[in-house]
Amino acid sequence: MTSPPVTSVVPSPSGVWAAYHPRAEVFDEMRAADGTVRPHWLPLVQGLERLGREGVRERAESALQLLREHGVTYNVHADGESAERRWELDVLPQIIDAAEWAQLEAGLIQRTKLLNLVLADIYGPQQLLQEGLLPPALLHANPGFLRCCHGIRPPGGLFLSLHAVDLTRAPNGRWWVLSDRTQAPSGVGYALENRAILSRVLPEEFRAAQVQRLASFFRQRKAGLRALAPWTSAPNIVLLTPGTYAETYFEHAYLARFLGYQLVEGSDLTVRDQCVFLKTLEGLQRVDVIIRRVDDTWCDPLELRGDSLLGVPGLVEAARAGNVAISNALGTGAVETTALLAFLPALSRHLLNEELRIPNVATWWCGQQSERDFALGALNKLVTKRAFVGGHGEPSFGGRLGARELEDLAAHIRANPHAYVTQESVALSTAPVWHGNAPEPRPLIMRCYICATVDGFTVMPGALTRVSPSAESPIVSSRYGGGSKDTWVRSSAPTGSAAAVESTAPALRPEVSASHVPSRVVENLFWLGRYAERLEDTTRLLRTALGRLAGEGGPTEEVELTALARWLARTEILDARFADEFTPAELASELRELVFERNRFGTVRELLGRVGFLANNVRDRLSGDTWRILNQLQTDFPATMSRATPGAILHTLHRLIFQLAAFSGMEMENMTRGHAWRFLDIGRRLERAINLVSNVRAVLAADTDGTALAPLLEYTDSTMTYRRRYLARPEMPTTLALLINDVSNPRSLVFQLEILGHHLAALPGADGTRPEQIHFEDLMALLRETDAQDFATQGVLGRARLATRLDEFYEATGQLSDLLTASYFSHVPARVS
Incomplete structure (x- = not known):
């Protein structure tokens, strides 16, 4: 497969591309060794030249902002810890010519067919x-080969319904396969998001x-999945x-949302009579x-x-019985081993x-004597990798x-030769990456995707192109800080308007979901x-x-603040010492911690995390x-405000209230009124x-004197x-009537309970005899007997009776939560619906 042709067009020496100088000894995707631009790159090169450096920088910032808004992340695990890392997308795409892509498609489909045949045999x-x-x-030394899956033939004999292949170019422009991903290939969703952005x-x-x-x-x-x-x-x-x-x-x-499928975890599934079921x-x-x-x-x-x-316990048995199809089939990791590359040419023939x-990139598996001898004699010129899936360590x-490191590596190979492969050290091709305010060349690997269709295989006309974190790094990995590119496969004919971009799910024949x-x-x-309500x-x-x-700190505010502190100390939000005397500075410091402290239960930041x-x-x-x-709740909240004034903290809380109100509005106005929405609202109403x-x-x-009623x-x-x-100024009887018994007040207790009653009646199996329904009716009967205004007008004795009644409400609402949990979140019924 030869490299694409070049044109005589040279970018302006003072424009966007003026500082772009790829290394002469590697293949550059955009620019040939003589400085000319490859023809399939011309529309982009010329378009960005018209935008200028500032225009390209603005587009790069827009892409970054969209990634943040969409919450596109890649979770990194190291030393037992996990951290979300923002997905990196370069504003400059990788571009492939239509004719060259046609050759790649044929080779990729051939490879998928070959690996399916190998899996069917082993x-x-x-x-x-x-x-x-x-x-x-x-x-048999390969942990990816699952002995318990021997003899299992997937439906239609199809082992790989999705296959990913990592490609790179040699310095002469020829494509080479670096590796295959066959267990559960990742990246196709990121490629789709890259395209949308x-x-x-x-x-x-x-x-x-x-x-x-x-x-x-x-x-x-x-x-193909159907x-x-x-x-x-x-x-x-x-x-x-x-x-x-x-x-x-x-x-x-x-992908689950895009394709319209249920996203499930292992605990959501159970095997009964050699069939797989979803617990609903x-x-x-x-x-x-x-999938x-x-x-x-x-x-x-x-x-x-x-x-x-x-x-899922019993999943292998269900697959063995032919009662469930798995994409990809269990055991497909056996051909993900890099060692297999050495044998694929002969297997293809x-x-x-x-x-x-x-x-393939030239590969020697050290499990064979002659290949091991060759590898040990040329370790300083080769790349050494773990042979099997799950092996630890980078290439x-x-x-x-150095000499000592080569000796240690050789010792490891001699001690466990089957676990290692060596490969020819190939200088990866480069492509322009926007860095700072100019493009620079970075090594890349292009991951292509092949999927099974109703009558064969097809290749996604694009790819997830990954680039190294720096021009000097030979490692291209998202785990180690590498970035990504959208991959544009050009067509020889117009492809329609840009409005057809794949930011929404493709039109498909109607299905019963x-x-x-x-x-x-x-x-x-x-x-x-x-927790959103909390x-x-x-x-x-x-x-x-x-x-x-x-505020201004007038007498009214000072009195209300004192009453408010006693109230918050009573609920244990504030320390008990604030029920007595405190200075404004002490209270401000405590409130600041209640907003921003990460490791204290019940703070704003801790609740945001939940x-x-x-x-x-x-x-x-x-x-x-x-x-x-x-x-946005997470990204907009300040990392730290250790010296913030009460006014500055107040501004942060105002913004947080607005964002929570937006979430509540989206929930109420846009969410389908099914059980998912119903339980979301049940949680909110119960917590309120x-x-x-x-x-x-x-x-x-x-x-005792009503000072806290205004707060x-x-x-x-x-x-x-x-x-x-x-x-009139707040009085205890009317305030309590508004907050307890007023059915028109969306913040009142009766308002919350009436909505809860409607929700409970609409839940599966609700017939008036379920424990949570019986408990709820008792709770409503108690509320109907409670006239908060009447209690409050009876002086100290009436307030004491109302406090006792509120204690009963508090305990009963907590019990309602427990009953809902027992009825709907912990059951695995022994019936099939």
């Missing part, structure tokens, strides 16, 4: 071993380049994720196809790793009667090692509602106090706008009732309602 008759085309040690920030350049769209690939991917389950015309398809701590969890949630509120629902993003050995703790909490269209570049919601999902939504409640309380600290965690767990259930609001009762009873106990009305956002209704 998990079937194993003739390749018998005929000496594969050494037995290569298979870059086509938005460079719309004119995107149109001018006549870029092939990605939508058809995903249409064919969905059709065909994996021939026993039904409307298969139930789920995407199995390890959970929020997975490196590529963003992609899991993104309504009961067990049959699952036909699982797994869990590595092979973690998928079934019964027959694979016994310590796995990520898999044997199984396909064809030469490999895209050659060792022999040319960068499952309305059943997994119990884990509704539990997370329930607690998201509770965050708002805490923010409103602290804002009420800070407003008086940041909301973020729960939102991440149900990300696939949230609309793009809703997610952006919740993501609990918090209201807690604070009203604290005011009753701590405030109480402010905290409950009921000040204007009270003023319009009573045209």
Whole structure:
């Protein structure tokens, strides 16, 4: 496969590309050795030249802002810790010529067919071993080969329904295969997000380049997944994720929402009678196809790793019985080993009667004596890698090692030769990356994707191109700080308007989608509602106090602040010492800590973390706008304000209230009224009732003269309602009537309970006899017997009776939460619906 042609056009010596000087000894994707631009790059080069450096910089900043708004992350795990890292997207795409791409497509499809045949053999008759085309040690020393899967033939005999291939160019411009990803290939979702963002920030350049769209690939991917389950015309398809701590969890949630599939964890599934079922509120629902993003050995703790909490007990047996299709099939990690590259040319000739269209980088597996001897004699010129999936450590570049390091490496190889491969050290091709205010060349690897269709295989007309973190680094890895590029495959004909960009799901034939919601999902939504409300409640309380600290400090504010401090001490938000005497500076310091301290339970920052965690767990259930609001809660909150004045903190809390109100509005106006929304709102209403009762009873106990009533009305956002209704200063009877018994006040206790009653009546199995419904009716009967205004007019005795009644409400609402948990979040019914 020869390199693309070049043109005589040379970029302006004073323009955007003036400082771009790739190394002469490597292949550069954009510029030839003589400085001319390859023709398929011309529309972009000329377009960016017209924009100028400042214009390109602005587009790069726009792309960065979109990544932040969309919450695109890559989770990094190191030394037992996990951290979210923002996804890096370069504003300059990788561009491939149409004719060259056609050659790549043929080679990639050939490779996928070949690996499917290899998998069918090693998990079937194993003739390749018998005929000496594969050494037995290569298979049996490979932890990716799952012995318990031998003899399992997936539906249609298709082992790989999605295959990823990492490509690079040699200095002569020829493409080479570096590795295959066959277990649970990652990156296709990031590639889709890259396209959505870059086509938005460079719309004119995107149109001018006549870029092939990605939508058809995903249409064919969905059709191929449906065909994996021939026993039904409307298969139930789920995407199995390890959970929020997975490196590529963003992609899991993104693809589930884009494709319209349920995102599930291992605990959401159960195997009954050799079939897989999804645990939902309504009961067990049959699952036909699982798109797994869990590595092979973690998928079934019964027959694979016994310590796995990520898999589904009995999944291997269900696959063996042919009752579930898994994409990709269990055991496909066996051909992900780099060692197999050394044998693929001969296997291609044997199984396909064809030469490999895209050659591998020269590879020597050290499990064979002659190859090991060669590798040991040339370690200083080769790249040494772990042979099998799961091997630890990055590649060792022999040319960068000292004599002692080479000796240590040779010793490791001699001690465990089967675990190592060596490869030719290939200088990766480079492409321009926007760095600072100018482009610079960076090494790249292009990951291409091949998926099974109804009648064969197709290649995504694009790729996830990854670039190294610096021009000098030979390691291209997202884990070690590398960036990414959108990949534009040019078409020989116009491809339609840029409005067809793949930022929304492709149009597909209508399907019956499952309305059943997994119990884990509704539990997370329930607690998201509770913690979002708890965050708002805490923010409103602290804002009420800070407003008086940041005010003019008149006698009224000082008296209210004292009463407010006694009230907050009663609820244990403030330390008990604030119930007595304190200075404004002491209170300001304590309130600052209650806002910003990360490691203290119940602070604003700590609650923000809980909301973020729960939102991440149900990300696939949230609309793009809703997610952006919740993501903004995290990104806009200041990292630290150790010296902030009460006024500055107050401004931060005002903004937080606005953002929480936006989330509440999106929830109420845009979320489909199903069980998912219902449990989110149940959590919110229950938490609001609990918090209201807690604070009203604290005011009753701590405030004897009504001084805290104005702060109480402010905290409950009921000040204007009270003023319009009573045209007088707050009094205890009328204030309590407004907050406890007023059905028109959206902050009152009765308002919350009436909405809860409607929700409970609409839950699955609700017939009036369920424990939570019986308990709720008792709670409503208690409320109907409680006339807060009447109690408050009876003096000290009446206030004491009301306080006792509020204690009963507080305990009963907590019990209602426990009953809901027992009924809907912990059950695994023994029936099939």
